[in-house]
Amino acid sequence: MSSGAAGTPAEIPVPLAHRVPDLGAMELLLAVARLGSLGRAARELGISQPAASGRLRALETQLGVALVRRSPSGSRLTDEGALVSVWARRVLEAAEAFDVGAQALRGRRDSRLRVAASMTVGEYLLPGWLIALHGRRPGTAVSLAAGNSAVVAQQVLAGEADLGFVEGLDVPSGLDSTVIGRDRLLVVTAPAHPWARRRVPLAAAELAATPLILRESGSGTRQVLDAALAPHAGPVPPLLELASTTAVKAATVSGAGPAVLSELAVAEELGTGRLTAVPLAPDLPLTRSLRAVWPAGHRPTGPARDLLSLTRG
């Protein structure tokens, strides 16, 4: 209630960006680690050797730790540097995924491979595939259009996309498809919620009777949930109905109540312990398939086929 603006004073004083070195510094650290020399790292990044020297020193003072042992014959990471470089690599890998996604989103019309993807696939799976695709077929230019399953189907049918990715129970007509994965919906709570320690699986009837934090009606997630709970007196009116997955996650993390979300959407939070998954009884088949689709009869060829083959791991 009261949308709590006044209640929280200053929970987030300093932005993360000010506490963490920037991507360039991390990239520099990894280059030094890989090449064994400040100068060579500088050359690779297209900056001068003094610039690299200064930047690295600034990085070390910011972190308060010596990261590199310098010597007239080169530079090697310290133990702490090795640790930091792994954390940095994580960040840069996520940034690389961001980059390929954004590049595809820019969507040049003359791209050799035009992909249309649903949000779920585009958000969580596609960047990884694009990185892998780039590794195998470096020249491939990809453009990406995002939308719900209906839009994707329409784009593929109209020939505006070579390959589409949709989620849902039904295959749009006029398209051939193959299942490339399965998206399971999870019931998640904040770690403090009683259900977080729950061992006995949650049954459909109980879930149906519990007010939940949900996406609005019409979202893919909501459809699957409604269908699964319909046999059990349907879902009770939601505790909160929010417009974005992000909002649902935020509300759940802050302890507002249990939510139902795609496992893809909450993988991070589960990993870091901000959310906990509740065990589900077998009568709760909260799952939908992810499909690749293409115009009926026209099996994907060339880059589309390459991408498709990547999606089966």
Next chain:
Amino acid sequence: MSSGAAGTPAEIPVPLAHRVPDLGAMELLLAVARLGSLGRAARELGISQPAASGRLRALETQLGVALVRRSPSGSRLTDEGALVSVWARRVLEAAEAFDVGAQALRGRRDSRLRVAASMTVGEYLLPGWLIALHGRRPGTAVSLAAGNSAVVAQQVLAGEADLGFVEGLDVPSGLDSTVIGRDRLLVVTAPAHPWARRRVPLAAAELAATPLILRESGSGTRQVLDAALAPHAGPVPPLLELASTTAVKAATVSGAGPAVLSELAVAEELGTGRLTAVPLAPDLPLTRSLRAVWPAGHRPTGPARDLLSLTRG
């Protein structure tokens, strides 16, 4: 048309940091998404509203995509913006992990919880635990010392650390311990390598006879491998012997040959398809346990107990 791409001469890529918006911009985008207004996002980040406006505009021009639909009554993400914000969230989550790790590494002497961790744990597992710990016990100050298992054991015994994390087959004497996980070693190759498509499991004898890319003798990984292959005529001399896990990964990705690495170390690469795991026969038990350790008889209490309980999440 036809300008640009074809002309690119050498392998001198623009640094990732120049192609990707900086962390501040990503943070801003997420704040706008969450708060629904540029001005409020600006306030949360401690900058002025025009600064946020300009930064966001710059972000959009850099990506070539409209991310936010502005209106006199607030701002909402476009579809593309929603996509980008998820990718950005990934980056920021990795950055947050970096931050908590780095903060612990700075190691103030008066920290309430002093942790000593082996490289493997410190690199891949500890940041997640620290984030979760911070979520549950926000006040806890953590300091982190990193080193090999012997160093960790010594620090815990000397009372310089409240809790230690080690990997290996044996428990250092004088310490009580509990197994918190299992680190499996994987045989990995570049996707182009013949073994990458292999279906028939790799047997110990075959692995023992194959030149591999390995860490130097004495590393934890190497010890486990040597022990496992000793019964099968020991490992053949390595193809390459490199000083860091990073170097081994780089050599493997570039196709130099198969490598043996911790599953924790290659999780990213497997996910993004840069490396492929080779199925192993049951006679290859390449596994070691990860243990939490503390002085014999002194069960962890307080924050140490909190952290320990998180490791079984």
Next chain:
DNA sequence: TCGGGTCATAAGCTGGGGTTATGAGCAGTG
């Protein structure tokens, strides 16, 4: 002892990102 590699320091320039001040557009309200 010379040449080629390492890294650090010094001095100077530039621009990205910040600031304040101001104005326009739209939504409620008395």
Next chain:
DNA sequence: CACTGCTCATAACCCCAGCTTATGACCCGA
């Protein structure tokens, strides 16, 4: 209706982070 309060955008100014080039100290191998 005009007033108030929110939204966002533009303009003019400022500062310092991070770049550059020039130079020097150190170490190693030929």
